[in-house]
Amino acid sequence: MSVRIENLVRTAPGNASKVLLDGVSLDVPDGSFMALVGPSGAGKTTLLRAIAGLDAFQSGSVVIDERDATGLSARDRNIGFVFQNYALFRNMTVARNISFGLDVMSRSQRPPQAEIDRRVQELLDLIHLPDMGGVWPQRLSGGQRQRVALARALATRPRHLLLDEPFGALDPVVRRSVREWLRALHDQLGLTTILVTHDHEEALDVSDRLVVMQDGRIVQDAGPDALEARPATPFVMEFLGETLKFAGQVSGGMFIPADPHVARFSVPGVADGEIIALIRPHEVRITSAVNGAPARKVGLRYGFARLAVDMGDRVVDILSATPWDVGESVELHIDAARLFRNGRMVEERCDGWA
Amino acid sequence: MIGSSRWGLAALTWAIIAVILILPPVLVMTEALRNGAGAPIASLADPDALSAIRLTLVMTALSVLINTIFGVLAAWVISKYRFPLRGFLVALIELPISVSPVVAGLVWLLLFGTQGWWGEALDRMNIHIAFAAPGILLATLFVTFPYVTRTIAPLMEQQGRDAEEAAMLLGASFFQILWRVTLPEARWALLSGVLLTTARAMGEFGAVSVVSGHIPGMTETMPLHIETLYNGYQTVAAFSMAALLALMAMATVGLRSLLEARARASLQTKDTAP
Numbered sequence: 001m002s003v004r005i006e007n008l009v010r011t012a013p014g015n016a017s018k019v020l021l022d023g024v025s026l027d028v029p030d031g032s033f034m035a036l037v038g039p040s041g042a043g044k045t046t047l048l049r050a051i052a053g054l055d056a057f058q059s060g061s062v063v064i065d066e067r068d069a070t071g072l073s074a075r076d077r078n079i080g081f082v083f084q085n086y087a088l089f090r091n092m093t094v095a096r097n098i099s100f101g102l103d104v105m106s107r108s109q110r111p112p113q114a115e116i117d118r119r120v121q122e123l124l125d126l127i128h129l130p131d132m133g134g135v136w137p138q139r140l141s142g143g144q145r146q147r148v149a150l151a152r153a154l155a156t157r158p159r160h161l162l163l164d165e166p167f168g169a170l171d172p173v174v175r176r177s178v179r180e181w182l183r184a185l186h187d188q189l190g191l192t193t194i195l196v197t198h199d200h201e202e203a204l205d206v207s208d209r210l211v212v213m214q215d216g217r218i219v220q221d222a223g224p225d226a227l228e229a230r231p232a233t234p235f236v237m238e239f240l241g242e243t244l245k246f247a248g249q250v251s252g253g254m255f256i257p258a259d260p261h262v263a264r265f266s267v268p269g270v271a272d273g274e275i276i277a278l279i280r281p282h283e284v285r286i287t288s289a290v291n292g293a294p295a296r297k298v299g300l301r302y303g304f305a306r307l308a309v310d311m312g313d314r315v316v317d318i319l320s321a322t323p324w325d326v327g328e329s330v331e332l333h334i335d336a337a338r339l340f341r342n343g344r345m346v347e348e349r350c351d352g353w354a
Numbered sequence: 355m356i357g358s359s360r361w362g363l364a365a366l367t368w369a370i371i372a373v374i375l376i377l378p379p380v381l382v383m384t385e386a387l388r389n390g391a392g393a394p395i396a397s398l399a400d401p402d403a404l405s406a407i408r409l410t411l412v413m414t415a416l417s418v419l420i421n422t423i424f425g426v427l428a429a430w431v432i433s434k435y436r437f438p439l440r441g442f443l444v445a446l447i448e449l450p451i452s453v454s455p456v457v458a459g460l461v462w463l464l465l466f467g468t469q470g471w472w473g474e475a476l477d478r479m480n481i482h483i484a485f486a487a488p489g490i491l492l493a494t495l496f497v498t499f500p501y502v503t504r505t506i507a508p509l510m511e512q513q514g515r516d517a518e519e520a521a522m523l524l525g526a527s528f529f530q531i532l533w534r535v536t537l538p539e540a541r542w543a544l545l546s547g548v549l550l551t552t553a554r555a556m557g558e559f560g561a562v563s564v565v566s567g568h569i570p571g572m573t574e575t576m577p578l579h580i581e582t583l584y585n586g587y588q589t590v591a592a593f594s595m596a597a598l599l600a601l602m603a604m605a606t607v608g609l610r611s612l613l614e615a616r617a618r619a620s621l622q623t624k625d626t627a628p
Contacts, residue, residue: 013436014436052523053523054519054522054523073522074519074522074523075522075523075524075525075526075527076525077523078525079523080523081519081520081523083516083519083520085516087516087517087519087520088517089517089520089521089534089535089539090517090539091535091538091539091541100521100524100526100534101524101525104521104524104525104526104527104530104534105525149520152520152524153523153524155524156524156525
């Protein structure tokens with residue numbers, strides 16, 4: 001029940017010079033929950049639509065369950081797909097929406113009506129809307145419509161579920177509960193799920209693996225922990241959360257920051273030369289220092305103290321877990337930073353992150 | 355002040371409507387019934403009149419059927435896809451609204467008439483299009499082509515592709531999608547377009563007049579027969595036929611408003627909470 005994409009290329013219709021997917025290869029193993037993340041225009045939805053068979057592509061192949069599905073029409077792939085705006089059929093009740101995939105089967109394949117009704121009720125129970133079968137979709141709330149769209153996609157028992165920004169139109173509280181429910185459903189039904197989202201927190205929350213896309217290419221494909229510990233490029237690091245940037249030099253296995261008031265630290269095995277250090281605000285440690293950078297507390301976030309540290313030419317915001325008992329003059333310690341050179345992460349030879 | 359000017363405006367509107375829209379059908383009816391109800395019934399029972407009525411009904415039914423099918427497909431193509439020269443195609447579909455029907459009729463004659471491009475060849479094969487029913491059908495089809503497309507294309511465009519793509523992913527075939535998803539959502543607009551086509555097809559004069567050859571009892575539709583009767587000073591018969599045609603057209607329009615009102619009511623019950 002796996003999905004494999006090999007070297008997919010798609011250009012914009014009517015403009016062959018605009019490349020939407022630039023040689024994308026991806027392996028989605030059976031039972032995994034994968035999130036495609038990236039800024040808008042990165043090609044996430046394009047890739048999802050190519051997997052579903054909704055859009056053609058110029059070269060490459062889509063292999064579903066070890067079978068080449070490249071020439072297979074969307075209607076024969078039996079893939080569950082949930083659209084961002086739900087795309088429910090307005091002229092059918094919730095029950096008929098859900099049973100649509102069964103109703104359109106040829107007479108020889110279609111289960112008897114009683115069986116269809118039973119399946120619809122089963123799905124209505126599954127989405128916690130047991131009494132809503134006779135209601136028109138227009139009367140449902142956003143979260144309810146979302147769940148009906150999901151039930152409709154699941155009615156024909158697809159093994160793969162593709163979700164295109166499924167939580168985009170929901171309010172934050174509903175969003176969290178729907179995504180937890182979705183994850184539980186994925187595990188319960190043994191689905192292989194691909195979720196497109198531009199919200200990295202959502203992706204980190206719900207998926208086993210994240211595929212970060214940028215400009216029609218996959219930049220990195222890794223689990224949430226590995227992605228945080230070893231982002232392939234500065235873009236991945238910045239996309240996944242607030243990032244502070246420190247320029248510097250490596251010389252004789254030591255990082256020498258360009259900013260004053262930042263402590264040097266050892267980087268064993270890294271070659272000498274210019275380097276960029278990126279770090280999350282909460283990973284910066286501070287100590288009191290004589291003639292250090294002036295710092296002041298500017299607020300709270302997630303229970304952390306937010307400190308604004310004046311570095312002279314710029315102010316950096318850091319988060320401190322411990323109550324701030326250091327002085328008003330501080331030094332920053334950024335030895336938890338990831339190092340980048342020429343746009344790629346630099347691995348340290350001895351001191352691994354994993 | 356505001357109240358009185360509003361009343362004045364309403365009265366003026368009604369006066370204009372009375373003169374332009376209500377007066378003609380009323381006059382037609384009174385003229386038809388001038389010598390009592392017996393004369394119009396007798397004139398409509400005339401074989402040539404019956405033939406005209408039959409021909410009009412058959413031509414209308416065929417044009418509505420054909421133009422509904424092609425109109426739906428045309429609307430679907432221009433509203434759901436972007437392709438080269440799409441704008442040109444849209445303009446082309448609307449051409450019959452702007453081109454005089456007489457010109458359309460002449461074009462068919464040029465193609466299929468005895469002196470036309472293909473007329474001689476068709477004549478040898480014993481196929482008659484000009485001055486025969488197929489010519490009348492072609493003329494009517496041309497004139498009524500835009501109405502179904504024009505009424506449903508904007509609605510289809512507004513629908514977008516999502517629901518159709520969802521249906522396709524659920525295994526529906528092209529015709530299942532069209533029949534179960536696309537058309538039901540556009541069905542009130544479609545009905546409206548069909549009825550407009552019907553009204554227009556029944557009343558078409560110019561194009562049909564050119565291609566039909568005006569043969570009483572054979573190629574005369576109701577509007578043509580009315581002209582023949584009127585030119586032959588058979589006033590009561592002409593007005594009787596005119597009254598019947600007007601009644602048929604008004605019934606179509608009435609049906610359309612009735613269905614639209616029902617559509618609005620049913621949409622409301624779907625959209626509001628119980």
